[in-house]
Amino acid sequence: MVDEIARTLLQGFDRHYRLFRELSQGARQRFLDSDWAGAREAVRTRIDMYDARVRETVAALEAQLAASESPPALDVLLRKVKVAYIGLLYEHKQPECAETFYNSVATRLLHRTYHQNDCIFSRPAISTEHIDGERPSYRCYYPKSVDLEGTLRRMLVDADLETADCRFQDLERDTGYLMRVIAEHFPHGWELDENFQLQVLSSLFYRGRAAYMVGRAIRGSAVVPFVVPLRRTPRGELYVDTILLDTKAVGRLFSLARDYFMVDMEVPSAYVGFLESVVPSRSRSELYTLVGLQKQGKTLLFRDFVWHLSHSSDRFVAAPGTRGMVMIVFSLPSFPYVFKVIRDWFQPPKDADRAIVEERYRLVKHHDRAGRMADSLEFVNVEFPRARFAPELLEDFAKLAPNCIEVGETRVLVRHLYIERRLIPLDMYLADADEARMRSALGEYGDAIKDLAAANIFPGDLMLKNFGVTRFGRVLFYDYDEIAYLTDCRFRTMPKARHDDDEMAGEPWYSVEPNDVFPEQFPQFLLPPGDPRRIFLELHGNLAAAAYWLETQEKVRAGKPDERPPYPESLRFANRFG
Structure with missing residues (x-):
């Protein structure tokens, strides 16, 4: 039975990864066909694939166990299965992901109290060093043997995007x-060191309406990363949009506030x-998530967290910022993430419930985040040491989320939570900003609202406290309980008062539906008077007009x-060179 269960587990993972690769391989044809709707649907499909395969495997194992006349205790059985499973992973091409799949299945079969013992892979058992596939993971080019321009031309041809119906518009x-x-970028030229070479990953990275060639130049001991975005003209021809050589620009491309590649x-x-x-600014957890393996990203993030917890001594405290009416948000100051738990009850005027909030987080996960919505990783049944919590935070748990958070003598069990990268709340950031930083942040704030609108997202609550500033100065939205599709909103101009009594009325004298939005009120309600409001209107005054929103909806x-x-638009060749 042990070997049979181990094989069933690995078969479940292998089926998942085969389907994962088939969907990823289809990105090339969707790009060549300009099938942007199909690309969007593929992103949504891939997010749900993993859990579907886990459910299938759990069902298969439960059937095997039910058919056994005298199955041993699950924890005893899975300890043996784990050893057999490790043997099957020798020479496997995705052993780390297969271990995570095993954990996902095992924790659904076991009671939560076994989640930290030797029944699962709390740390990796199989090394991933120097594993390679049937073809190398990257190609090498040596510009010393030919001119650099010829090498770049060959790299573009080797991307294998050209077909009889799709050619480069002008390769030269x-x-x-x-x-x-x-x-x-290199005004003093490239020193042709003995080991000078260009290395390019064999597969292109597809996201949105672009394909990205990802590579690095090796010059002696220096490594210079580069990314070449490829796009298509309205007539279907290929062209190079730019080359990213700046570390900040490359880091912005590899943002978790966007779809996974x-x-x-x-x-x-x-x-x-x-x-x-x-x-290099991204952790391995984030990199696995960025290439679509978010479950592996979760595994690595949790391992990093457990390791950090055992090597730190600070306490969990309420996260900085305005107290939320829907979430309890707490953090460990020495760890760069926040933990968000849905409250058991919401303060007025919030009228949602847990199911609605969870559904809106799923919407964000499946939707184009447009580089403006923080990515969230969802966890269940996470245990923390009670001694690491500030007493006032434990009081909040007991008062606001007793059904979701179980506080024991030594442990705190959180039955459901989201983990996100910690950001500086925008209202706090602006409170300490000089005019230059304020102008930059408010410009980003308006750009974030516009980028979300272009992706058919209206945040609902546009207050500054619901946006945060990243370590690179970019502004993201992170409060999703009132999020809505832009096309479901009705943007209106404020009706003019009929007489003085209308002006003095405590309630609107005109009818207002739940999905009505009056942009003229934004500056007054969102920004304090003085410099913040003045600067925002200078930069994004059109956001306070219904006409802008109606045009965007169309x-x-x-x-x-x-x-x-x-x-940045300024980096695009069309803007740099005409």
Whole structure:
């Protein structure tokens, strides 16, 4: 029985990863067909695939156990199954992901009290060092043997996007642009060290309406990351949009506030290892998540958290910022994440419930986050040491979420929570900002609202406290309980008062439906008077006019929203070189 169960588990994972790769491999054809609706649907489908395979495998194992005349205790059985499973993973191409899949199945079969024992992979058992697939994970080019421009041209051809119906619009022009930007970025030229080479990941990274070639240049001991975005003209021709050589621009592209990439990886650990040198600001947890393996990202994040907890001594406290009416938000100051728990009851005027809030978080997970909505990882049945909590936070748990949080003598069990990267609440950021930083942050705030609108998202509650500033100065939205589709809202101009009594009335004298929005009220209700309101109106005054929102709705309905790339417009070749 032990070997049979181990094989069933691995078969379940192998089926999942085969379907995962098939969906990722299809990204190339969707790009070549300009099938943007299909690309959007593929992203949604992939998010749900993992849990579907876990449910199938759990059902298969429960059937096997039910058919056994005298099955042993589950914890005893799974200890033996784990050992057998490790044996099956020798020479496997995705052992770390297969271990995570095992954990997902095992924790659904076991009681939560076994989640930290030797029945599961609390740390990896199989090394992922130097695993490679049938073809190498990246290609190497040596510009010393040919000119650099010729090497760049060959790299673009090797991307394997050209077909009889889809050719580069002007390959010579694009390689010329690449050379000009490289010369500007490295005015003293490239020193051709003995080991000088360009390395490019074998699979392109697909997201939205672009395909990205991800690589690095090796010059002696220096590593220079680069990304080349490829797009299609309205007539279907290929062109190079830019080259990203700046660390900040590359980091902005690899943002978890956007869809995860579609990328075909036989050996995901090899791709993540490569990306660590391209985006060193991202953790391995984040990199696995960015390539669509968010369950592996969750596993690594939780392991990092457990490790950090055992090597720190500070206490969990309420997260900085305005107290929420829907969530309890707490953090460990020494750990760069926040923990969000849905309260058992909400303060007026909030009229949602737990099911609605969870559904809105799922909406965000499946929707285009447009680079403006913080990514959340969902966890269940997480235990914390009680001694690490501030007493006032434990009081909040008992008062606001007794059904979701169980406080014991030594442990605190949180039955459901979300974990997100910690941001600086925008209202707190502005309170300490000089005019230059205030102008930058309010510009980002308005851009965030506009980017979300173009993605058919209206945040609902636009108050500054619901937005946060990243370590790179970018503004993201992170409070989802009132989120709605832009096309479901009715944007209206404030009716003019009929007489003085209307002006003095305590309640609106005109009818207001639940989905009505009056943009003229935004500056007054969202921003304090003085510099913040003045600067916001200078930068984004059109947000206070219903006409802007109605026009954006029409573009969204027509399938032609204003699309902004995940890098500055000023870097695009069309803007730099005409």
